[in-house]
Amino acid sequence: MSTTSSVDDPPEISPIERRLRTLLEHFVAPIEIILRYFGERAIMLGNAMSALFRRPFRLRLFLDQMQFVGVGSLPIIMLVGFFSGAVSAQQAITALRIFNQERFVGATVGISLAQELAPVFTGLMITARAGSGMATELGSMRITEQIDALSTFAVDPIQYLVTPRVIATTLIMPVMAMVFNIVGLLGAYLFSIYFEHIDLGQFIEQFTFWTDPKDYIIGGTKALVFGVTLSVAACYQGFYVRGGAKEVGLATTRAVVAGSVSILVSDYFLIDAFHILWPYR
């Protein structure tokens, strides 16, 4: 009896080829996941940015988001900023005292606040407060069909919901980081002068001598980038939520985790980039 193979039968493959394919799939799968993760968010960011230049321009939505992200976060930013400055001063004095160099506290706190603490802590605070709020609001709108309703009125939901949030967060982040800087310096100043009895003149002189506008440019640029990453992470999680209230909660959690991780990871690469651009003195 002759055996005939159907055209639908998969072609026979050798065990070596099968093993190679499995190995390749193991390597390809994680790469695909990473590319998909960043790709989907990049597409959302691209759509949000292109929508910025299309009519209608919704200034009111943008101002509402500035108010929510900026003014709404001001108390928590100031509170955290004050104590971060004070704690930084305390740690710096403890370390500098070993070398009898406490007078440098103004310089060390000033530089670390400007370059690192202000943008990162501001980013984390905005993620926790505004990022979670964005994910929850967009998620709730998705599950109650409010986003579908926008589409039925021929309104682009990305332009209406995502663009104002991303732009407002991105632009307000450097401002909030600067507020953090000022309040943080105040905390450091009060702690150093009134509790550690550091000389006022030394504190101010070392701060003004060692701290450059460059430090604030670095901090402000980092805050700008963190604004993009945290708002895209939050909007993506909320906008594409599927299911019910439980999924909205999970999306909010993911938004906060993704926003915080993206800030800390991009911080590392930004530091590297800035050190290449402006070699450390």
Place this chain on the structure above:
Amino acid sequence: MNQPPASTSHPPAAPAGNAGPAGGTPLAQRDERWQIRVRGLNKTFGPQHVLRGIDLDIERGRTNIIIGGSGQGKSVLMKHLMGLLRPDSGQIWVDGVDVVPFSDAEMGKLRRKYGMVFQYAALFDSMNVVENIAFPLIERYNLSRAEIMERVRDLLRRLDLANVDGIEQKIPPELSGGQRKRVGLARALIDRPEILLYDEPTTGLDPVATKNVDEMIRRTADDFGVTSVVISHDMASTFRIGDRISMLDQGKIVVSGTSREVLASRHPALREFVETSGLVAPEQGGQA
């Protein structure tokens, strides 16, 4: 034109230019009777084949009901009618124009013909009643505040909402279920659509509220002269308000016709649906 014969199962999709199952005018020509004509509509989501060659005709100025069990693709079909989803294959003719190849911008203009009433109204939580109803006008036109308010108040009056205390400034959480539905309907009607789509409008309502919503749909069709398309699995409502009923089962329209014709159908899925609803006794043809 005569009443169409009840089709217990549709023939395969007709090519463009042919009349298809409902007969009459060629598809690529505005038909006085059929406003929307769907032919051979297919849609898959990953491995799931949701719509399997849908053939459907929506009658102009009438209340058209699409019934079917959960997960049969009713909402997916409605989103195709509205242009919110693109089919894998098939045609959707609206007033003699195949809208499937439309660009996003053309689809946006087409959507002005439609109003949609969502299952749970989908009112914007951040806006009050007036802002919700006026939303399509504000987004689409450059009307004065006085003109917008005049149209909003006219609709509030016609939908029996004007006598509710402080209704204009209320936000959605402050409204009852019935009021939310009516505000949702007002929002759908504000731009004077030709076609009104209702997505399961009676889901989650008690029998009295269900009857009120049915009356609202009936009255809206009469007063505003719109073509209504209602997605439903509520059989009592369906037979109370439907001029034309189509049943969606396993991704296909299996029965289509007037309520009398549909009740006379022997299609097993429809029989099961009708009998479990208690409208007719098992294996009995007429309405109870």
